[in-house]
Amino acid sequence: MSRSAHPAGPRHADVLPEGHYSAPPADLNRLDPKVWSRTVERDEQGQLTVGGLSVTRLREEFGTPAYFLDEDDFRARCRAWADAFGKDADVFYAGKAFLSRAVVRWLKEEGLNLDVCSGGELSTALSAGMPAERIAFHGNNKSTDEIHRAVEAGVGRIVLDSFQEIVRVAHIAQSLGKRQRVQIRVTVGVEAHTHEFIATAHEDQKFGIALAGGQAAEAVRRALTLDGLELIGIHSHIGSQIFDMAGFEVSARRVVQLLAEVRDEHGVELPEIDLGGGLGIAYTSDDDPREPHHIAKALTEIVSRECEAAGLRTPRISVEPGRAIVGPTAFTLYEVGTVKPLEGLRTYVSVDGGMSDNIRTALYDAEYSVALVSRTSDAEPMLTRVVGKHCESGDIVVRDAFLPADLAPGDLIAVPATGAYCRSMASNYNHALRPPVVAVQDGEARVIVRRETEEDLLRLDVG
Numbered sequence: 001m002s003r004s005a006h007p008a009g010p011r012h013a014d015v016l017p018e019g020h021y022s023a024p025p026a027d028l029n030r031l032d033p034k035v036w037s038r039t040v041e042r043d044e045q046g047q048l049t050v051g052g053l054s055v056t057r058l059r060e061e062f063g064t065p066a067y068f069l070d071e072d073d074f075r076a077r078c079r080a081w082a083d084a085f086g087k088d089a090d091v092f093y094a095g096k097a098f099l100s101r102a103v104v105r106w107l108k109e110e111g112l113n114l115d116v117c118s119g120g121e122l123s124t125a126l127s128a129g130m131p132a133e134r135i136a137f138h139g140n141n142k143s144t145d146e147i148h149r150a151v152e153a154g155v156g157r158i159v160l161d162s163f164q165e166i167v168r169v170a171h172i173a174q175s176l177g178k179r180q181r182v183q184i185r186v187t188v189g190v191e192a193h194t195h196e197f198i199a200t201a202h203e204d205q206k207f208g209i210a211l212a213g214g215q216a217a218e219a220v221r222r223a224l225t226l227d228g229l230e231l232i233g234i235h236s237h238i239g240s241q242i243f244d245m246a247g248f249e250v251s252a253r254r255v256v257q258l259l260a261e262v263r264d265e266h267g268v269e270l271p272e273i274d275l276g277g278g279l280g281i282a283y284t285s286d287d288d289p290r291e292p293h294h295i296a297k298a299l300t301e302i303v304s305r306e307c308e309a310a311g312l313r314t315p316r317i318s319v320e321p322g323r324a325i326v327g328p329t330a331f332t333l334y335e336v337g338t339v340k341p342l343e344g345l346r347t348y349v350s351v352d353g354g355m356s357d358n359i360r361t362a363l364y365d366a367e368y369s370v371a372l373v374s375r376t377s378d379a380e381p382m383l384t385r386v387v388g389k390h391c392e393s394g395d396i397v398v399r400d401a402f403l404p405a406d407l408a409p410g411d412l413i414a415v416p417a418t419g420a421y422c423r424s425m426a427s428n429y430n431h432a433l434r435p436p437v438v439a440v441q442d443g444e445a446r447v448i449v450r451r452e453t454e455e456d457l458l459r460l461d462v463g
């Protein structure tokens with residue numbers, strides 16, 4: 001049934017109730033604070049403002065399409081996560097959600113650590129001054145060059161993903177005269193996604209080393225014998241856009257079982273466990289994400305309970321939220337180009353971007369909200385599909401949305417909650433120019449990632 005596989009199992013759309021979008025919202029002009037960033041509101045003229053700046057002003061200065069990121073909101077979310085987990089735990093922001101040098105500086109100032117998963121992300125982090133010991137290096141196929149750079153820079157941990165990598169990292173560390181702190185990523189047989197999780201014995205996917213069949217225990221055994229490695233703990237990441245803590249409960253229980261086995265076999269109590277990221281955010285008014293302090297309380301309780309039962313000291317916990325920090329902080333601003341009513345079906349609204357700046361709808365059947373933001377309207381709601389300008393019929397930004405029936409070319413519409421996995425997954429399909437990311441705070445806006453130009457495209461094309 002599913003034409004696109006979601007990394008965490010069934011697609012969101014598969015588990016939605018029937019007729020999800022059957023009724024238009026009561027007030028099309030309302031901007032639901034659940035899906036918009038903290039400083040977003042409508043001004044007296046009916047325009048959306050963020051950080052005190054109106055969208056027409058932002059459009060004049062920065063053009064469309066563009067991502068506008070609410071810096072106060074980003075920093076507040078960092079602090080909320082850091083405060084919720086406190087001194088006895090570590091919060092690593094998953095850089096793959098969205099990374100830029102400004103973001104690295106904010107993370108550094110707000111006391112967070114950073115996950116990277118490529119040489120490119122590592123150099124972005126280091127070039128913006130993130131201390132190497134606050135960086136964790138991930139990935140299922142790190143190149144020897146990437147490993148070399150990470151060990152040489154002195155990253156705080158490398159998360160080992162395969163038997164080959166255990167040997168590879170040990171060898172590189174030894175050749176550099178170092179002992180690298182590492183965790184082993186295990187697959188616990190839990191696929192968690194949104195409101196469901198599935199506990200299985202085996203996982204048919206590329207990440208990590210299976211707990212099943214004693215694989216992970218064998219990986220620990222090998223890592224403990226290698227001089228180049230200091231094994232500090234076990235890592236598990238179970239999915240994305242998760243609202244329900246039950247998947248974490250199963251995962252923590254299975255990881256703690258492994259810790260107990262390791263103690264029994266080697267007499268070593270590994271001091272850390274990392275429970276990964278994947279915490280959900282509100283893309284539409286129907287989503288109800290938990291606050292960081294609820295999540296922190298639930299996770300620490302689960303781990304302490306399981307450790308107590310196994311007679312282990314409670315390890316230091318780390319978590320790796322990406323989407324939950326940056327996702328809600330940004331929206332994408334588009335200009336409407338064409339409005340095409342299809343009799344008896346719906347109205348297609350074409351914008352000046354599309355799958356090149358937001359691939360998630362095409363890739364995962366992700367859901368988004370959308371609003372007319374350059375004015376308010378008293379017109380009736382009309383059922384629309386917001387589409388991009390690319391040469392693909394799957395180039396959909398918002399599959400089902402109600403917009404006012406008087407929507408016209410030149411209007412500005414905005415899609416909220418596009419801070420995560422939109423700019424970071426953006427492409428040049430059809431030689432599109434990737435949009436800028438503009439940070440907005442206290443009446444000031446500045447470009448943190450500039451818009452691509454045709455010159456940029458031609459510079460790569462060496463003829």
Ligand SMILES: *Cc1c(COP(=O)(O)O)cnc(C)c1O
Binds near residue numbers: 240278321
């Ligand atoms: C992707 C990923 C994350 C972040 O996931 P979010 O859904 O953005 O919170 C954290 N840890 C690992 C290992 C990941 O691969």
